[in-house]
Amino acid sequence: MEAAGSQQDAAKQDGSGISYQVPNTLLSVQNIYKSFGSNAVLKGISLDLCKGQVLALIGGNGAGKSTLMKIIMGIYSADRGEITIAGEKVDISNPKAALAHSIYMVPQEPMLFPNMTVRENIVIGFDEGASELESRLRSVMDEIGWSLDLDRKASTLSIAEQGMVEILRGLMRNPKVLILDEPTSALTFDEVQSLLACVQELQNKGIGIIYITHRLAEVFEIGTTVAILRDGIVTTQGNVFEFTRDDLVRGLLPADASLSSGKARGAARKIDYSQDPVLKVQGFCGYGFSDISFDIYPGEIVGLAGVVGAGRTEMATTIFGMDKALGGSVLLNGQDITGRKTRQVISMGLNYVPEDRFNDGLYRIRGVAENTTSALLSSSRMGRLFLNAKEEERVSQSYVDRFRTKVTGLDQEVGGLSGGNQQKIVIGRAFSTSPKVVILDEPTRGIDAAARGDVYAVLQELRDTGVSILLISSDMEEVVELSDRALVMYQGRIVQEFERDQIVQENLTAAAFGVYQAEAKAVTE
Amino acid sequence: MSRIKQLLTRGQASWNLILIGLLVLEFVVFGAANPKFLRPALLFTSINDNLPVFMIALFVTLVMVTGGIDIQVASLVGLTSITIGVAWQDFGFSIWAAVALAVAICIVCGAFSGFLIAYCGVQAMVVTLGGSFLYSGIALLVSTLSSTESYQGIGGFPDEFKFIASHQVLGAVPFQLLIYVALFAIAFVLLHKTKYGRKVILTGVNAQAAEYSGINSRLVIMSTYVLSAAAASIAGIVLTAYLGTAKSDLGGGLTMDIITAVVLGGTLSTGGKGSIIGTALASFAIAFLKFGLPLCFKVGTQYLNIPVGILLVAVIVGRSAASNTGFVPMLRALFASKVGHGPNVKA
Amino acid sequence: MGRIKNLLHARSMSSLVFLVILFLVVGLINPAFLTPSNVSACFNTSVVYTLVAVGMAFTLFIGEIDVSVGANLGLVAAVVGSMLRDGQSLGLAIIVGVVIGALIGLINAWGVAIMKAPSLIFTLGVNGVLRGIIYVYTNGAWVENLPKGFKDFSSVTAVGDLTVYYCATLVLVAVVHFLLTKTKRGRYFHAVGDNAQGATLVGLPTRSTTILAYVICGVMAAVGGIIFCSRIGFVTPASGNGYEMKAIAACVLGGISLLGGVGSVVGSAIGAVIMASISYLLVFMGFSSNYDNAITGIILIVIVVVDALLQRRAIVKNRHARLAARVSSGTEAATAAEGKDQEGGEA
Numbered sequence A: 001m002e003a004a005g006s007q008q009d010a011a012k013q014d015g016s017g018i019s020y021q022v023p024n025t026l027l028s029v030q031n032i033y034k035s036f037g038s039n040a041v042l043k044g045i046s047l048d049l050c051k052g053q054v055l056a057l058i059g060g061n062g063a064g065k066s067t068l069m070k071i072i073m074g075i076y077s078a079d080r081g082e083i084t085i086a087g088e089k090v091d092i093s094n095p096k097a098a099l100a101h102s103i104y105m106v107p108q109e110p111m112l113f114p115n116m117t118v119r120e121n122i123v124i125g126f127d128e129g130a131s132e133l134e135s136r137l138r139s140v141m142d143e144i145g146w147s148l149d150l151d152r153k154a155s156t157l158s159i160a161e162q163g164m165v166e167i168l169r170g171l172m173r174n175p176k177v178l179i180l181d182e183p184t185s186a187l188t189f190d191e192v193q194s195l196l197a198c199v200q201e202l203q204n205k206g207i208g209i210i211y212i213t214h215r216l217a218e219v220f221e222i223g224t225t226v227a228i229l230r231d232g233i234v235t236t237q238g239n240v241f242e243f244t245r246d247d248l249v250r251g252l253l254p255a256d257a258s259l260s261s262g263k264a265r266g267a268a269r270k271i272d273y274s275q276d277p278v279l280k281v282q283g284f285c286g287y288g289f290s291d292i293s294f295d296i297y298p299g300e301i302v303g304l305a306g307v308v309g310a311g312r313t314e315m316a317t318t319i320f321g322m323d324k325a326l327g328g329s330v331l332l333n334g335q336d337i338t339g340r341k342t343r344q345v346i347s348m349g350l351n352y353v354p355e356d357r358f359n360d361g362l363y364r365i366r367g368v369a370e371n372t373t374s375a376l377l378s379s380s381r382m383g384r385l386f387l388n389a390k391e392e393e394r395v396s397q398s399y400v401d402r403f404r405t406k407v408t409g410l411d412q413e414v415g416g417l418s419g420g421n422q423q424k425i426v427i428g429r430a431f432s433t434s435p436k437v438v439i440l441d442e443p444t445r446g447i448d449a450a451a452r453g454d455v456y457a458v459l460q461e462l463r464d465t466g467v468s469i470l471l472i473s474s475d476m477e478e479v480v481e482l483s484d485r486a487l488v489m490y491q492g493r494i495v496q497e498f499e500r501d502q503i504v505q506e507n508l509t510a511a512a513f514g515v516y517q518a519e520a521k522a523v524t525e
Numbered sequence B: 001m002s003r004i005k006q007l008l009t010r011g012q013a014s015w016n017l018i019l020i021g022l023l024v025l026e027f028v029v030f031g032a033a034n035p036k037f038l039r040p041a042l043l044f045t046s047i048n049d050n051l052p053v054f055m056i057a058l059f060v061t062l063v064m065v066t067g068g069i070d071i072q073v074a075s076l077v078g079l080t081s082i083t084i085g086v087a088w089q090d091f092g093f094s095i096w097a098a099v100a101l102a103v104a105i106c107i108v109c110g111a112f113s114g115f116l117i118a119y120c121g122v123q124a125m126v127v128t129l130g131g132s133f134l135y136s137g138i139a140l141l142v143s144t145l146s147s148t149e150s151y152q153g154i155g156g157f158p159d160e161f162k163f164i165a166s167h168q169v170l171g172a173v174p175f176q177l178l179i180y181v182a183l184f185a186i187a188f189v190l191l192h193k194t195k196y197g198r199k200v201i202l203t204g205v206n207a208q209a210a211e212y213s214g215i216n217s218r219l220v221i222m223s224t225y226v227l228s229a230a231a232a233s234i235a236g237i238v239l240t241a242y243l244g245t246a247k248s249d250l251g252g253g254l255t256m257d258i259i260t261a262v263v264l265g266g267t268l269s270t271g272g273k274g275s276i277i278g279t280a281l282a283s284f285a286i287a288f289l290k291f292g293l294p295l296c297f298k299v300g301t302q303y304l305n306i307p308v309g310i311l312l313v314a315v316i317v318g319r320s321a322a323s324n325t326g327f328v329p330m331l332r333a334l335f336a337s338k339v340g341h342g343p344n345v346k347a
Numbered sequence C: 001m002g003r004i005k006n007l008l009h010a011r012s013m014s015s016l017v018f019l020v021i022l023f024l025v026v027g028l029i030n031p032a033f034l035t036p037s038n039v040s041a042c043f044n045t046s047v048v049y050t051l052v053a054v055g056m057a058f059t060l061f062i063g064e065i066d067v068s069v070g071a072n073l074g075l076v077a078a079v080v081g082s083m084l085r086d087g088q089s090l091g092l093a094i095i096v097g098v099v100i101g102a103l104i105g106l107i108n109a110w111g112v113a114i115m116k117a118p119s120l121i122f123t124l125g126v127n128g129v130l131r132g133i134i135y136v137y138t139n140g141a142w143v144e145n146l147p148k149g150f151k152d153f154s155s156v157t158a159v160g161d162l163t164v165y166y167c168a169t170l171v172l173v174a175v176v177h178f179l180l181t182k183t184k185r186g187r188y189f190h191a192v193g194d195n196a197q198g199a200t201l202v203g204l205p206t207r208s209t210t211i212l213a214y215v216i217c218g219v220m221a222a223v224g225g226i227i228f229c230s231r232i233g234f235v236t237p238a239s240g241n242g243y244e245m246k247a248i249a250a251c252v253l254g255g256i257s258l259l260g261g262v263g264s265v266v267g268s269a270i271g272a273v274i275m276a277s278i279s280y281l282l283v284f285m286g287f288s289s290n291y292d293n294a295i296t297g298i299i300l301i302v303i304v305v306v307d308a309l310l311q312r313r314a315i316v317k318n319r320h321a322r323l324a325a326r327v328s329s330g331t332e333a334a335t336a337a338e339g340k341d342q343e344g345g346e347a
Helices: A002-016 A018-024 A065-072 A095-100 A118-123 A130-144 A159-172 A189-204 A216-222 A245-252 A312-319 A342-348 A357-361 A368-372 A389-402 A419-432 A449-464 A476-482 A505-512 A516-524 B002-009 B012-033 B040-065 B073-089 B095-119 B124-144 B159-166 B175-193 B195-205 B207-212 B217-243 B255-264 B276-297 B301-323 B327-339 C002-009 C011-029 C036-045 C047-061 C069-085 C090-114 C119-138 C148-155 C164-182 C186-194 C196-201 C206-232 C243-253 C265-284 C289-326 C332-346
Strands: A025-036 A039-050 A054-059 A080-085 A088-090 A103-106 A177-181 A208-212 A225-230 A233-239 A279-286 A289-296 A301-305 A325-332 A350-353 A437-441 A468-472 A485-490 A493-498 C157-159
Touching (some): A039 A208, A039 A233, A054 A216, A054 A245, A065 A208, A095 A103, A103 A159, A118 A159, A130 A159, A159 A189, A189 A216, A216 A245, A225 A245, A245 A505, A279 A312, A289 A312, A289 A325, A289 A485, A312 A468, A342 A350, A357 B207, A368 A389, A368 B195, A389 A419, A419 A449, A449 A468, A449 A476, A468 A476, A485 A505, A493 A505, A505 A516, B040 B255, B040 B276, B073 B217, B073 B255, B095 B124, B095 B217, B124 C289, B159 B175, B159 B217, B207 B217, B255 B301, B276 B301, B301 C090, B301 C119, C011 C265, C036 C047, C036 C265, C047 C243, C069 C119, C069 C206, C069 C243, C090 C206, C148 C206, C186 C206, C243 C265
Parallel strands (some): A103 A177, A177 A208, A301 A468, A350 A437
Antiparallel strands (some): A025 A039, A080 A088, A279 A289, A279 A325
16 A cells, blocks of 8 residues: 555646646547447546546446547547647547557457467467567566467457457557556456456556556556546546545435435335245356345345346346246246246246347337347247237337337338337336236336336336336436335345335445445444 | 449349349340240240259348358259159159159258258368268269169159149149149248248348347258258259159259249248249249340350359449448448447357 | 367368378279379369458458358359460460459459448359359350460379369468468468457458458459360350359368368369369269268268267357356355256266
8 A cells, every 4th residue: 555655646736736647648539529320428537547546437338438448449439539648649540549659559359369269369469570579578477477378369368368369469568558457357367356456567667557447456556646537527636545435325326315214115015925935046156146036025126236247137137038047936926947048937926128229128120119029939929830910019019109219100110210119118028928927127228318218107107007027227317216125246146135115325335335344333333 | 323223232123123024125126136036935944944953042041131041053954853763764764753762862952961051160161061061972972873874864754744844724824823823922931921931031131140039040040051952852853853863963053043032023042031032033034034135135145154244243332332331331331349248149 | 289289179180181081092992093093183173162252261260151152163264264365375264264253353352341241142142243244244155266275274284183273272372371371471360260359359451461461362263264275165154053062162161160260171072073073083982972062961961960069068168167257166056056067068
């Protein structure tokens, strides 16, 4: 901590003297705007990065962190705003240009060439001779104390090793700015420690580092400065030592969020907890999650909060029959649905709205009706052999009306709809099979505020018909607004359950970042 | 310009109109150049040569709608033909039993390739390439079981078999055209009117989303190869009856015509969109082109690959050029940002 | 040591082992086979396949395909053959042939890299056009009466019983392999096919790599056409038919994946020898060469299916491992689940 302290002092001095700041500012982005279609992702981002700084960048899902980094790397181009490097305005139109300016990004998902050796992966794209590269690579590896078998094929590497290769790739380019996008999300404890040590080493060499993370502990461990992104703007920015954990949690929350109690909730509903639960999950284990137990009662909305990678989606898809269950049981209305095929799970009364609307949800080049009724094809409602066109029209029209989906006709291709309307169609599809339980995975990600309100109204209306909902969301506000009860997952396990009056954003956020217990302790001390 | 783009990228209905326009143009141009072109009897003969190919194209459309490709069908035509010949002539099967045997064998072949594609996750191109070697090889081996030398072909089929190709309904309409119409109706109803066809389409758009909708996308994919193999065997039967001889290499060189008919008919090579009507219209456009050019402009029949090839290249380039601008790249960009959010490797 | 280990692990190595075992098995069944002249004959006959397959390998490395090489080869053979027949100099003929090949490569590159058309269908169309052009050029006639010296040169041997052509091809393969593995740009082909997005991210020129791959493929097919001319001694309008499929099969046999990024030109050369010698070997094993296609098909299918299953297992294992790593450690449940999975995997 001492070393970090002196770093912070240095940073502070840099900040106070203008004459020092100019030569030391490596990278500066000003007023960056970026929208995808009607969806504004970045709304005027300004950030500075100096020599030897570790800028910890935190923010919820969809806050725009990855988009900002992709703009800096030249993968996307900004709609507005400018990037300056060492005081000079630059135009980064492709990754090659970013590399030429000594910027390197270690992406969240490593982008290695799986069929090449580690050596080839690292040295590809350099102009120097092979022996020269080899000796340089050796010296870089010696310097940070890593040993990797350079002749192994990249496809045999663990995710941590892949991350190491990516970092070596970056170091070989003598970067002035190194971007690490959630490098520890898939690492074990030891690997995290060695990575953090490496980051500190790089920092001492004067490299500017942007460190994106979901783990607040890491911010304090290695960050010198911190910036919080929320909804496309920087809400909080400053030196790390100026903040406490609570400050950061607060910065992650919407500005108008009241910390003491939830607001804007739907009318209180009485859930009859003496009934048998409609969904009973016991000791459920699978890939990416472990030992999950919870109940859902009829007509209840249960929020499931957590950060990306906490295992929520994996748990949901495993219940839905998309992956192998490794233990435990899932009972739907008393019937065992553990390990059933997706078709059977749907027909037994559970449906799922996927997190990844584009890859798993939509048939983009097909019409509204075809999308809405796609989950009904296995039931006889759509006809035995021939398609029942009348029923198809009736069902899809009913959801279009009920959800107030804006379409020009039932045959309009859904790829051309706005995100909110697309999501309504996917939700309609899940409810078309008359389920008893629906799991919604990030139902409002990437859709605008108005559509979000529509989706909430739809969910409350559906709940009133007696359907139970498990709402997976990284948007804590959403969990607060909709849930009767809330669960929080962290690193593959349910770490906390909150009753209705405890569901407030700061509790959820703290638990999702794995610091809820610590906080409670702090209070008692 | 944007209108053309629209026609190329969206709306099967407008694409079908273009194809009908092409057909009308052919009739006008060829008819004006040589009025013989418009004689029904001649027209029917001209179609007859190509009909078996286009029967296959109808069902290869289903395969391509799932996003796959089938280049083994041509070899199955030969396998059907030689199986009928050998089973009938050398093993004493009745002609209809021989036909049934040939169809059954083709279905097994299609199921085998389809299984490897759908359940083992091997690329359709590679499997059907291997299949084209294997099944044409088997056809050759079957031909060695016969007492007749394979290059001669087995002939002398009974009249009731030759009836398939020689009979003319109402004195003018060839019987095999009726078979084509029947197959067209089956394929059309199957793809556009049944739940099965809907599953084929949805699987082709997004196989993963189909799994999330509870559709058994693997079974659907496999079944399309069974159907295309069955169509190939029917084409083999008709072609054998038409030519009057059974040979093992009967279907050689048909692949390009089949793929051209399907792609020209508006089926996306990436899957998810396709039209049986489009394939049929494209088939006839190609057939009349191949008939009209030699008849009216003295173009040698061997040169006919040029216009057909140009047609294929022009359509595929035009379509991808049209779809590479507009909101598709935007969607792709969104897509890319999605991919970054979490693991999505499907087991 | 590491280098030897690497060599043994190379995918082309298993093809070489397969080839050696194939020769030994044939030798065991019929000892008459194992003479230098017989074994050399296997290599000598593969020379055209090898050249085409090496070119094809480039398009497969980048994850695309080129099915126009057969017609490319036929056209170049026809042009070069007729030029030599008409008394033009050999040097000029070779230059013209290579330029034609390069131009065809450029056309394909335009369609695939610039217009973003699906490569299989685009090159299929080009194949059809070229086939037609061959008929236009030759008027459907055979190109015969080539200079005797040109024809005879094909049987001149250089090392032992190996012809000059094969030895030169071997040198070429070695040089190309060296360039691909040891030079900076050489690795780009595999990189683009392995992970196009990743290639862009580290600043590789993906588009020009694609263009170069198609030009190389076109030129190699052209060189194959020239050698074809010399070895066969005449050119028919159908020359080169089916070579594209044999070349793809050779590449797959040699360990190249159609998904891109995997394999070596050495592998494709070995695959070409296997493809070319199967019918020759069958004769020595007492089978008729009729088994040729069936056996090729079986080998092809078995190899790709086994490969696909192994790869899929690796992917699933990887995914599960990384998901398991995310679950907070130190609890029995997680480790128990891990152990259980591993048992399941073994079983």
